[in-house]
Every structure is written in C-alpha cells, then in structure tokens.
Amino acid sequence: MKKGILFIVCLTALFASCIQDEALNPEADILTLSFTDGCLRAKKAEIGNDYIVVYPKKNVDLRDSAITHIELSEGATYQRIEKPSQSDTLFFIDVTSQSQAYTKRYSVIASxxxxxxxxxxxxxxxxxxxxxxxxxxxxxxxxxxxxxxxxxxxxxxxxxxxxxxxxxxxxxxxxxxxxxxxxxxxxxxxxxxxxxxxxxxxxxxxxxxxxxxxxxxxxxxxxxxxxxxxxxxxxxxxxxxxxxxxxxxxxxxxxxxxxxxxxxxxxxxxxxxxxxxxxxxxxxxxxxxxxxxxxxxxxxxxxxxxxxxxxxxxxxxxxxxxxxxxxxxxxxxxxxxxxxxxxxxxxxxxxxxxxxxxxxxxxxxxx
Amino acid sequence: MKKRIIGICVAGLFCLTEAGAQSWDYKVNAGLNFGGSAPFSLPAEVREIEQYSPNAFAPHLALEAIRWINERWGVAAQITWDHKGFTVRDRVKNLYTEIDIEGNSGAQTGNFTGKNTTEVHNIYFTLPVMATYRGSNRWASQAGFYFAYLYRPVFKGQASDGYLRRGSPIGEKINVPNAGFDFSKNQNRFDYGLIVAEECRIYRNVALRGQLTCAFHSLFPDQFKAITFAMRNIYGTLGISYQFSE
CATH class of the missing domain: 2.60.120.890 (BT2081, beta-jelly-roll domain)
Structure with a gap:
C-alpha cells in the first residue's frame, strides 16, 4: 500500500509539474465604455458581443465625443476607427486580444x-x-x-x-x-x-x-x-x-x-x-x-x-x-x-x- | 466480442503448446490499478489540477501462462480483466470543445473557461504478450505489448462555474453554471500499448507483482472534437501473483 501511495504522489506530482505557463489571453471584449459626460440618455452604453448601442441626447453628435473610459479584456488593446459615410453606425472600435490572434470589430450604433x-x-x-x-x-x-x-x-x-x-x-x-x-x-x-x-x-x-x-x-x-x-x-x-x-x-x-x-x-x-x-x-x-x-x-x-x-x-x-x-x-x-x-x-x-x-x-x- | 478475444487467446496458447512445450508455468494475478488517462504534456489551456484521485477500487485479475524457452527466458501471455478509472477536477481556460445537443443536428462549439470534473470507470479485457526474464529464484521481469478491448466504457462529468465562448474566444459568451457531458460511447473500443512488470517471490508460490502499462494512442479517436488533446491510458498495478504447482 505504501508503494501505491508513493505512486499516486508521483503521478500527481507529474501532473502538477506539467502545468504550462498561461497562454496570452485570446479574448477581445469591451467590458465598459463611457463618453464625455452628458452625451447619452441612458447612463450606460449597452454592450453586445460585437456592437454597442448608445442613445445620444438631442443635438449631440457622438462622433465628436471622446471615449473617456474603456475597460477591455486583460491585455487587450483598442483602436477607434472613424467611419467616412454617415449612418446609424457612428464609428467602429477594433479590439485586439493580448495574444494578437484575434481582433473583434465593435460597431457603435446611435439609436x-x-x-x-x-x-x-x-x-x-x-x-x-x-x-x-x-x-x-x-x-x-x-x-x-x-x-x-x-x-x-x-x-x-x-x-x-x-x-x-x-x-x-x-x-x-x-x-x-x-x-x-x-x-x-x-x-x-x-x-x-x-x-x-x-x-x-x-x-x-x-x-x-x-x-x-x-x-x-x-x-x-x-x-x-x-x-x-x-x-x-x-x-x-x-x-x-x-x-x-x-x-x-x-x-x-x-x-x-x-x-x-x-x-x-x-x-x-x-x-x-x-x-x-x-x-x-x-x-x-x-x-x-x-x-x-x-x-x-x-x-x-x-x-x-x-x-x-x-x-x-x-x-x-x-x-x-x-x-x-x-x-x-x-x-x-x-x-x-x-x-x-x-x-x-x-x-x-x-x-x-x-x-x-x-x-x-x-x-x-x-x- | 468478449468470447472472440478469449478464443484467440486460448488458440494462441495452444499454438505455443504445439510448438513443443517443455516447461510451463500457470499463474493467477490479482491486484489494484492506479493511474489515469492524460496527455504526455498538459495543454496550456489546463490551468490547474485541483484534485486527482484514482478509483478506490479498480481491480485487476489475470490468468497467466508462461512458456519457458530456457532456464532464464520465457514468453508469457495473459487474459486480464482490468478496471481502469480515476476522477480528476481541473480548471481550464479557453479550452476548445464541441458538445452535441440531443436530438439536434447542431452542436455547441467554442472555448470553455471554468471548472471540469471528469470521472472514468472503464473496464477492459486485456491480452498482454510479454518476454519474461527470470533473474533469480526470487525475481522475474517482464516486458511486452498489450491489446485491450473496452468492454464497459464510462467517461462522463461536468463543466461548471464558467462560460463558453461560441465558435471562438471572441464569440458570444454563454454562462455555464453546470452542464453534464457523457463521452462514454465516443471512446476508442480498442487500446494497445507497452507493458512492463516486476515480480518478487515472497513466500512459496506467492509473489508481489507490480506492473506499468502505457497506451500508444488516445482514449478518443482523432475525429472526436470535444477533447482535442490525446489522453493516453497510463496505469500501474500492484498486487500478488500465485503460481500453480505442477
């Protein structure tokens, strides 16, 4: 039985020693997003998996507003991509994962x-x-x-x-x-x-x-x-x-x-x-x-x-x-x-x- | 299937006998299996093994025949009934998986982050064929190959406390507080690999026996996508061997 226990300990140690270094994060999410105060009617932007719905106040053009705060998946980076033509989609935000393997494009839609x-x-x-x-x-x-x-x-x-x-x-x-x-x-x-x-x-x-x-x-x-x-x-x-x-x-x-x-x-x-x-x-x-x-x-x-x-x-x-x-x-x-x-x-x-x-x-x- | 394997084995032994037997030994071995099914190196998606426990009772029963070629060397064959199982609880991050939905042509595919508990209770009929070396009156060593048929497959568990990202790590996030899975039937029905064993006679016809088996291929076929890394059976057996007197 002693041998058995020893064997189990060895096997567990083998598993434990095999845990590799954590891979770089492949996720590319926007977790929270804020614009300049007073631009939006709903306090929080509604964030989907690849779209963000905002309800701008009257006479506010959100394309002129700065992103004041953005929280992303660990290690991810973002880039705001302006859109030349005018439509419901004001601009895009491209988020690239820490691993660089994935880039997700969010459409920012004014509703x-x-x-x-x-x-x-x-x-x-x-x-x-x-x-x-x-x-x-x-x-x-x-x-x-x-x-x-x-x-x-x-x-x-x-x-x-x-x-x-x-x-x-x-x-x-x-x-x-x-x-x-x-x-x-x-x-x-x-x-x-x-x-x-x-x-x-x-x-x-x-x-x-x-x-x-x-x-x-x-x-x-x-x-x-x-x-x-x-x-x-x-x-x-x-x-x-x-x-x-x-x-x-x-x-x-x-x-x-x-x-x-x-x-x-x-x-x-x-x-x-x-x-x-x-x-x-x-x-x-x-x-x-x-x-x-x-x-x-x-x-x-x-x-x-x-x-x-x-x-x-x-x-x-x-x-x-x-x-x-x-x-x-x-x-x-x-x-x-x-x-x-x-x-x-x-x-x-x-x-x-x-x-x-x-x-x-x-x-x-x-x- | 069971009958066929036993038949082949008996026929094999008979052939050896026909070849002109001079010295035969017959033994019965009983013991317990400890081990698991694991990749040779864990994928980076596995972040932590929180708990591993071999099945408390995973019996191994074997009938063995050895045909001695000379004083030191012989060939051994067994018919073995092997229970191989374990329970593992681990934490994974962004592990790609594919889960079928009952009565549906679609499947949930994506990357799972969370906890996983897997229970395996497989029963095999195993046919080892080994070269046997008798070092002394007390010690004997064996090495060879085994072929096994998975007679009762049980491979199931739970994914919990996590989420699935549909399709890829940037897909929609779906919370998974607790979802069961059962991959029993998806396992390969045949297993084969290496076997080594050591025996030490402790009293008259009784010997202590330890053996180690390591499979050449995964529990699952390559086309099975729910588990993308190879999980090989690696098991040790501790027990006793009783040799029948001639």
Missing amino acids: YFPAVFDFENWVVPTSGFLYENPKEGSLQWFSSNNGAAIAWSEFSKPKEEYLIRETSQAVSGKKAAELRTMAGPGKILELMNIPCLSGSLYLGGFDPSTGLTNPLHSTNFGVPFNDGKPLKLTGHYRYKEGEGAYINPDGSENSTKKDTCSIYAVLFKTDERVQFLYGDDIDTSPNVIARAALNPKDIKRGDEFTYFEIDFDYDAYATPFSWEALNNDEYKITIVFASSHRGQYYEGRIGSALTVDKVELVYEVEN
Missing part, C-alpha cells in the same frame, strides 16, 4: 425612437447565423430568434425557419413581421428542457450569457424614451391559433388548452437597480408607470388583419407619471408581441402565428 414601426427593413443581428430581426430606422428590434439561435445552434439554418421572419402579407409597405410558435430543441446539455419555442418581438436588448441558464433574464426589455407621455399603442395584427398540440413546459401535450397571442407596451422608470425589465418581472415590477395591453378576450382570430388601438393605463400603477422624470431620461419603454401568451415559459400551441404591421406609439408632448 433613436422612430415615429412608426413598419417592419420594412430586416437585418442579421448576429454574425454567423442567418436569422433576421426587423430594424426601424436606427432602432433594432430584438426577438426570440436571438435565444432560439443559441438553443438550436445551427449556423446554416435558413432565416425562413426561425420563429420571427418577414412576410409579404402586409398592411402597409411590402413587409410585415410574422411570429410563430414552433417545437423547441428539447433537452440541452442537461441544463434545461425547451419543448416549445414561441415567437416574441420586443424593444430592448438581449443578453446571451444567461441564454441557457436563466433565459427569462436574457430578454432585456426597454429602450430610453423621452419623446412624450405615451397615450396609445396602435397597429394591425392577424392571429391564427396553431393546429398542432398545446405543449406544456414539461413537454407534455394538452389538446384542450387554448392559446392566445400577446400585444402590449410598458412604460417604466429606471433607477440604480433597475435598468431593464425581464421576462419574470415585466408584469410585477414596482417600476412600471403605465401599461397598454390588448385584452385576450378581444383578440380576433382569422386570416384578416385587425386594427388595434389600446390605451395606456396609468391608474393601475402606484408610481405616477412625471414630466420631470421623462425629461431627465429616467423612463424606458418596451413594445412586446408574442405568438403564444405564455411563450416565455416554453409553452404554447405549435403553429400559432401572429403577424403585426404598421405599429405606432401615440404620445402627448409637454406644453
């Missing part, structure tokens, strides 16, 4: 709230995948395509096979947005079970890091809004309940349960603690100021588009609306569409489809 959402312009938000999300002017919609791409992990999956896709059956212009509920990938890495994926389209951001662990926190709801006091959400929708099985979160089927879609908007106040609302607190957060939601009882089903006009309800919420807070850039708004109203819990009827077009946020401007 403004548009007057109407017409779903005419679709872009590929994540390089490597083929799916598209709509973009209205400079404002990017996020969708459950972002999360589904992680779950499916099929780089070559055509954009038509994703949950949200463009359709030519439109109310105005040439395109509208179609959201569908589909079968999910099932069990992933023994981490979670996704029996069903529903189409959702929303204003805000997407954090892929929690995509496989706490997906309700991957959906970051809310974009800065200070144009006025929201009064109504209007638009056109067409909803058809799926003919497939109703899938429960555990993957079991329920043939009698009815599915319905969701159309709503939420105005909320940000503070030190709350920068976004998430899938698990968008209904319950005390930061909500007002909400406009299409009543499930009023939802029409069929092949025709239906016009909707829903009022923002301020009375049901404790925190009153304040023009001062609005002008102080403390408010954010999100608009959410979902093809299954409980889709965030991975349930819904396979085949349920919601098409939306010509959506408008009607608001009152301060006198």
Whole structure:
C-alpha cells in the first residue's frame, strides 16, 4: 500500500509539474465604455458581443465625443476607427486580444425612437447565423430568434425557419413581421428542457450569457424614451391559433388548452437597480408607470388583419407619471408581441402565428 | 466480442503448446490499478489540477501462462480483466470543445473557461504478450505489448462555474453554471500499448507483482472534437501473483 501511495504522489506530482505557463489571453471584449459626460440618455452604453448601442441626447453628435473610459479584456488593446459615410453606425472600435490572434470589430450604433414601426427593413443581428430581426430606422428590434439561435445552434439554418421572419402579407409597405410558435430543441446539455419555442418581438436588448441558464433574464426589455407621455399603442395584427398540440413546459401535450397571442407596451422608470425589465418581472415590477395591453378576450382570430388601438393605463400603477422624470431620461419603454401568451415559459400551441404591421406609439408632448 | 478475444487467446496458447512445450508455468494475478488517462504534456489551456484521485477500487485479475524457452527466458501471455478509472477536477481556460445537443443536428462549439470534473470507470479485457526474464529464484521481469478491448466504457462529468465562448474566444459568451457531458460511447473500443512488470517471490508460490502499462494512442479517436488533446491510458498495478504447482 505504501508503494501505491508513493505512486499516486508521483503521478500527481507529474501532473502538477506539467502545468504550462498561461497562454496570452485570446479574448477581445469591451467590458465598459463611457463618453464625455452628458452625451447619452441612458447612463450606460449597452454592450453586445460585437456592437454597442448608445442613445445620444438631442443635438449631440457622438462622433465628436471622446471615449473617456474603456475597460477591455486583460491585455487587450483598442483602436477607434472613424467611419467616412454617415449612418446609424457612428464609428467602429477594433479590439485586439493580448495574444494578437484575434481582433473583434465593435460597431457603435446611435439609436433613436422612430415615429412608426413598419417592419420594412430586416437585418442579421448576429454574425454567423442567418436569422433576421426587423430594424426601424436606427432602432433594432430584438426577438426570440436571438435565444432560439443559441438553443438550436445551427449556423446554416435558413432565416425562413426561425420563429420571427418577414412576410409579404402586409398592411402597409411590402413587409410585415410574422411570429410563430414552433417545437423547441428539447433537452440541452442537461441544463434545461425547451419543448416549445414561441415567437416574441420586443424593444430592448438581449443578453446571451444567461441564454441557457436563466433565459427569462436574457430578454432585456426597454429602450430610453423621452419623446412624450405615451397615450396609445396602435397597429394591425392577424392571429391564427396553431393546429398542432398545446405543449406544456414539461413537454407534455394538452389538446384542450387554448392559446392566445400577446400585444402590449410598458412604460417604466429606471433607477440604480433597475435598468431593464425581464421576462419574470415585466408584469410585477414596482417600476412600471403605465401599461397598454390588448385584452385576450378581444383578440380576433382569422386570416384578416385587425386594427388595434389600446390605451395606456396609468391608474393601475402606484408610481405616477412625471414630466420631470421623462425629461431627465429616467423612463424606458418596451413594445412586446408574442405568438403564444405564455411563450416565455416554453409553452404554447405549435403553429400559432401572429403577424403585426404598421405599429405606432401615440404620445402627448409637454406644453 | 468478449468470447472472440478469449478464443484467440486460448488458440494462441495452444499454438505455443504445439510448438513443443517443455516447461510451463500457470499463474493467477490479482491486484489494484492506479493511474489515469492524460496527455504526455498538459495543454496550456489546463490551468490547474485541483484534485486527482484514482478509483478506490479498480481491480485487476489475470490468468497467466508462461512458456519457458530456457532456464532464464520465457514468453508469457495473459487474459486480464482490468478496471481502469480515476476522477480528476481541473480548471481550464479557453479550452476548445464541441458538445452535441440531443436530438439536434447542431452542436455547441467554442472555448470553455471554468471548472471540469471528469470521472472514468472503464473496464477492459486485456491480452498482454510479454518476454519474461527470470533473474533469480526470487525475481522475474517482464516486458511486452498489450491489446485491450473496452468492454464497459464510462467517461462522463461536468463543466461548471464558467462560460463558453461560441465558435471562438471572441464569440458570444454563454454562462455555464453546470452542464453534464457523457463521452462514454465516443471512446476508442480498442487500446494497445507497452507493458512492463516486476515480480518478487515472497513466500512459496506467492509473489508481489507490480506492473506499468502505457497506451500508444488516445482514449478518443482523432475525429472526436470535444477533447482535442490525446489522453493516453497510463496505469500501474500492484498486487500478488500465485503460481500453480505442477
């Protein structure tokens, strides 16, 4: 036995002595980024893996503003690359890893709230995948395509096979947005079970890091809004309940349960603690100021588009609306569409489809 | 498969007998295996081995026949039942891996940073063929090759407390608090390598036996991408040998 112990000690020592010097860091991330004080409406820039969304204040051209602070992956270096032509992308930041093996280009995108959402312009938000999300002017919609791409992990999956896709059956212009509920990938890495994926389209951001662990926190709801006091959400929708099985979160089927879609908007106040609302607190957060939601009882089903006009309800919420807070850039708004109203819990009827077009946020401007 | 290997072995021994046997020894060996599967040099992505423990009970049982050519030299063959296993907990940084998703044509590929715990409990049928040298009445040495068939493969574990960067070290970051993996079936079914052994007779027919085996190739085939470095079986055995009297 003594020999045995000696042998184990020797083997462990062999392993330990074999640990090589740490390789130079191959990562090239921007961790935090700040511009000259007073340029931005949201205090923090929203940093994705290869893009940064900023909401500049009125009359501020961020191309003239200096980067006052930037924090990168250990050992990485950066270079600001000015862009000659004018577009939503103001400039690029190239980050080169400590190992020099990788350079990642971040696009710095200035985002403004548009007057109407017409779903005419679709872009590929994540390089490597083929799916598209709509973009209205400079404002990017996020969708459950972002999360589904992680779950499916099929780089070559055509954009038509994703949950949200463009359709030519439109109310105005040439395109509208179609959201569908589909079968999910099932069990992933023994981490979670996704029996069903529903189409959702929303204003805000997407954090892929929690995509496989706490997906309700991957959906970051809310974009800065200070144009006025929201009064109504209007638009056109067409909803058809799926003919497939109703899938429960555990993957079991329920043939009698009815599915319905969701159309709503939420105005909320940000503070030190709350920068976004998430899938698990968008209904319950005390930061909500007002909400406009299409009543499930009023939802029409069929092949025709239906016009909707829903009022923002301020009375049901404790925190009153304040023009001062609005002008102080403390408010954010999100608009959410979902093809299954409980889709965030991975349930819904396979085949349920919601098409939306010509959506408008009607608001009152301060006198 | 098991039957086939035993058959080949018995046939082999029979051939030796036919060649005109003069002196034969038959033995049964029993012992415990200690060791692991490791690259000859750890890749730089492995930052720390936090814990390594051989399986507490990894038995080795062998039937051995030795045909003596002369006073000192002989040829030995065995049929061995070998349990080879270990548990290792390590910390890796930017280790490239590829993880299949059940019922899906896609796979999560990328670079994982975090903790890894791997448990191996493989059972092999092994056929060693060794040259045997009897130095004295007390000491004997053996060296040769072994061929093994992996009869029960178990290679599984957990990736935890870390994150996966999709595709490359600059890809999207996905937190991995705890994800299981099971590469049991991905292992090579055959293993072969070098074997050396030393025996010291301590009492009549009983000898202490120590042996060392080292595989020529990895546990995994080259096309297996989840583990990109070669992991060779390197095991020692300590036990006793009992020689049947003629």
